[in-house]
Amino acid sequence: xxxxTLGIARGLVGQVLGMVIGMLLTCAVRILLGWEAWAxxxxxxxxxxxxxxxxxxxxxxxxDWLKWTKGIPTPLHHGPPVDKPAWTRYxxxxxxxKVIGVQYTVWGILLLMVGGTVAMIFRTELARSGLQxxxxxxxxxxxxxxxxxMIFAILLGVGGMGNYLVPLMIGAEDMAFPRLNAxxxxxNVPGSILLLLSLFVGGWDAGWTAxxxxxxxxxxxxxxxxxxxxxxxxxxxxxxxxxxVTILRMRPAGMSLFRMPIFCWAVFATSLLQLTATQxxxxxxxxxxxxxxxxxxxxxxxxxxxxVSPMVGxxxxxxFQHLFWFYSHPAVYIFVLPGLGIVSELLPVFSRKxxxxxxxxALSSLAIGIVGFIVWGHHMFVSGxxxxxxxxxxxxxxxxxxxxxxxxxSWLGTIWGGKIHFDTPMLFVLGAxxxxxxxxxxxxxxxxxxxxFPLHDSYFVVGHFHATMFGGFVFPFFAALYYWFPKVTGRxxxxxxxxxxxxxxxxxxxxxxxxxxxxxxxxMRRRIADYDPTLGAGQIENWQLAVTIAGFAIAFGVLLMxxxxxxxxxVGVAAGDNPWRSRSPExxxxxPIPEHSFPAPLRVVGEPYDYGLADSGYVTTASPGDD
Amino acid sequence: xxxxxxxxxxxxGHAADDxxxxxxxxxxxYLEYTRRNRLGMWLFFASEAFLFLALLVTRxxxxxxPHGEVVRPELDQFxxxxxxxxxxxxxxxxxxxxxxxxxxxRTDFLVSLLITAGLGTAFLIGVVVWEWGxxxxxxxxxxxxxxxxxxxxxxxxxxxHALHVLSGVVLILNVWWLGRKxxxxxERHWGVEACAIxxxxxxxxxxxxxxxxxxxxxxxxVPH
Numbered sequence: 001x002x003x004x005t006l007g008i009a010r011g012l013v014g015q016v017l018g019m020v021i022g023m024l025l026t027c028a029v030r031i032l033l034g035w036e037a038w039a040x041x042x043x044x045x046x047x048x049x050x051x052x053x054x055x056x057x058x059x060x061x062x063x064d065w066l067k068w069t070k071g072i073p074t075p076l077h078h079g080p081p082v083d084k085p086a087w088t089r090y091x092x093x094x095x096x097x098k099v100i101g102v103q104y105t106v107w108g109i110l111l112l113m114v115g116g117t118v119a120m121i122f123r124t125e126l127a128r129s130g131l132q133x134x135x136x137x138x139x140x141x142x143x144x145x146x147x148x149x150m151i152f153a154i155l156l157g158v159g160g161m162g163n164y165l166v167p168l169m170i171g172a173e174d175m176a177f178p179r180l181n182a183x184x185x186x187x188n189v190p191g192s193i194l195l196l197l198s199l200f201v202g203g204w205d206a207g208w209t210a211x212x213x214x215x216x217x218x219x220x221x222x223x224x225x226x227x228x229x230x231x232x233x234x235x236x237x238x239x240x241x242x243x244x245v246t247i248l249r250m251r252p253a254g255m256s257l258f259r260m261p262i263f264c265w266a267v268f269a270t271s272l273l274q275l276t277a278t279q280x281x282x283x284x285x286x287x288x289x290x291x292x293x294x295x296x297x298x299x300x301x302x303x304x305x306x307x308v309s310p311m312v313g314x315x316x317x318x319x320f321q322h323l324f325w326f327y328s329h330p331a332v333y334i335f336v337l338p339g340l341g342i343v344s345e346l347l348p349v350f351s352r353k354x355x356x357x358x359x360x361x362a363l364s365s366l367a368i369g370i371v372g373f374i375v376w377g378h379h380m381f382v383s384g385x386x387x388x389x390x391x392x393x394x395x396x397x398x399x400x401x402x403x404x405x406x407x408x409x410s411w412l413g414t415i416w417g418g419k420i421h422f423d424t425p426m427l428f429v430l431g432a433x434x435x436x437x438x439x440x441x442x443x444x445x446x447x448x449x450x451x452x453f454p455l456h457d458s459y460f461v462v463g464h465f466h467a468t469m470f471g472g473f474v475f476p477f478f479a480a481l482y483y484w485f486p487k488v489t490g491r492x493x494x495x496x497x498x499x500x501x502x503x504x505x506x507x508x509x510x511x512x513x514x515x516x517x518x519x520x521x522x523x524m525r526r527r528i529a530d531y532d533p534t535l536g537a538g539q540i541e542n543w544q545l546a547v548t549i550a551g552f553a554i555a556f557g558v559l560l561m562x563x564x565x566x567x568x569x570x571v572g573v574a575a576g577d578n579p580w581r582s583r584s585p586e587x588x589x590x591x592p593i594p595e596h597s598f599p600a601p602l603r604v605v606g607e608p609y610d611y612g613l614a615d616s617g618y619v620t621t622a623s624p625g626d627d
Numbered sequence: 628x629x630x631x632x633x634x635x636x637x638x639x640g641h642a643a644d645d646x647x648x649x650x651x652x653x654x655x656x657y658l659e660y661t662r663r664n665r666l667g668m669w670l671f672f673a674s675e676a677f678l679f680l681a682l683l684v685t686r687x688x689x690x691x692x693p694h695g696e697v698v699r700p701e702l703d704q705f706x707x708x709x710x711x712x713x714x715x716x717x718x719x720x721x722x723x724x725x726x727x728x729x730x731x732x733r734t735d736f737l738v739s740l741l742i743t744a745g746l747g748t749a750f751l752i753g754v755v756v757w758e759w760g761x762x763x764x765x766x767x768x769x770x771x772x773x774x775x776x777x778x779x780x781x782x783x784x785x786x787x788h789a790l791h792v793l794s795g796v797v798l799i800l801n802v803w804w805l806g807r808k809x810x811x812x813x814e815r816h817w818g819v820e821a822c823a824i825x826x827x828x829x830x831x832x833x834x835x836x837x838x839x840x841x842x843x844x845x846x847x848x849v850p851h
Contacts, residue, residue: 069801069805071805071808071810176663176667177663177667180667237674241667241670241671241674242667244666244670245663245666245667245670248666249659249662249663249666250663275670275673275674276673276674276676276677277677278674279674279675279677279678279681280677280681282678283678283681283682284681287685287783290772290779290783291779294772294773295772295773296772296773296778296779296782296783297773297775297776297778297779298685298689298776298779298780298783303775304693305689305690305691305692305693305698305775305776305777305847306692306693306698306847307693310698310700310775310777310846310847311770311774311775311777311778312774312775313775313776314689314690314691314775314776314777315689315775315776315779316688316689319685319688319689322684322688323681323684323685326681
């Protein structure tokens, strides 16, 4: 078996070839126009576009569609590849949503480790004042890189959970569009490669938000960064479209929208945001890209339109912030809503009680999604936009606290009086609630105009943001990994190691987030490589050191988890079909799940969360005659 | 992203009700596949709407005169009117193609597709040669992309729209070629339907773009 039976190897070759062809094409066009043959920025930009297409062609993700354009039928292949070992399907184009879900999750964890490593590097730099080993440009590239890689990783984690779980939870055979599903995953690989490559062509030093005018002038790295984000954005759009159609059209008879497992509601709300808002980050980055490439001055602040001539000036960098945050604020709800859905999904299982206020939790996800569209301006209180906009954006932002509060009280109501089992997934769920509470309570401080002014662009924001991301995504994601690990592999992870991971990571994270807020209040600014050691009555260095140590502890915990999974995936104790005694459909079938998940169409015979109600079930695959 | 990304290949003889069974699970019917495809297509339009809205927002945000009034550049009004008429007319023939295949009139279907593609190409030539002035030896354009926000927004909006028209023309020609080879029937023609609604959608976008670029606001007096 040669290496090139693996789709990903062919894809990487395709990406390199695409890059070279794109560069040669640029040179050829320039020679035809009578210009100097080589110009770095256009060559890299066109090369990068071609490299994405080259990867997709190489990996084989476009094969079926290319056949359709010629009218050749392409029956959907089920099961592992016929003439290759079964494991190769994880490295090639495969249309089974369970394979794609694992691909998403594993690639997401890989990026999580890359992003974490970058964070460790600049956290070490920040442990002492002064510059020890990082230059200013590299520091700036690293903080932006940490942010964007983590965003990629989170989107992949969200995609992994959605793709793996939603069809199982609604008893569907697969996703609505399996080919589109595979394409959605494979976009991510060339996208993340371009993002990492950007470090080697100058990086990009404006932080992950890439505000012009700096991003319109910086090194070539920006173009690769924009294209990497473009690829991930396309993945988000086609993935969310697929999930929406699956949820809306593929539920079995009897499973009304308010009888779905609650996680599906979270995915539904997330997908609505992803489908629409993602276009805005694409548009805003495309505008900066063409401003750099051909001088279209959307954000060029020089000159007022019509003052000298209508053909000069009129651009406005604040417009970029509007367009950018119209995606990037809803984006944080894209990151946290699935995680909050995991919390709601797991609490009843480990409390052995019905989910408190199902309808309210379901609708609160939608409400957060809808309100999330009208709050972007709270990132721009100090941008110099029209004063009159501040108050409505402030109130709209504070409004988010209401549906979020609904979730918190529903969770408390679910735990209240339950027979709680403190297994590792449940611990991470409780950790998520505690951490998200820290993030939630510090939110209104930043949403309120007068308190935001002194805290804007300080490390307080960094602390708040990391608390929401860890509470809303990282902790629930880890809970989900532990919880569904036995379903995916058929083996149990080591419970003791899982608990050690939890008890290292949770206090470490509290120290990290509260420490970040603390140095922020002392006057530490965000995205600045150095700080004044006399801040905070000379105590700031100790706080910074504590944050750095806490960061390393978190990284150690994550490695412990991965080692735990790695050790037990093949040889761990057999887990059985339903170790958590869940009522959800995916636990009523064997672990690991067979190629065709359900032997027969599901029938809904009860409510999803009637835990503790004797002799009741949620779904069955038996036909009515068998009862 | 073009509409080809939506799965529309089920008319090529491998749909479920051809007694094509995989494993123990019966595949859904062609009608059910079409319903899913249709929903997917409309969600794709919803997504694209945000892209075009972003461009419209950009236009109204940036095209402001020295006193905050809504302004527009001086463009060739005749050119704008002609290309708009051509595009609107093309939607009629696209609809005719879809109705023809639904009634099994294959010749009408193929001819209408070709006329639609021709009108779409005429629109593209109108924009690129006449309005953009890409070939100054034929027509000299009014604006360059580098001419401040007037140039940036005109080229940004018409460029993004032209890209969609171009992908639509390619799609129509692909459908025409498949239709000539005998694909599609009066019952099974999701591919044609997808192509048609995509074309109407691109047309609809222009109905918003045309007044935003050519009609709304006043032109700026050049100071002397």
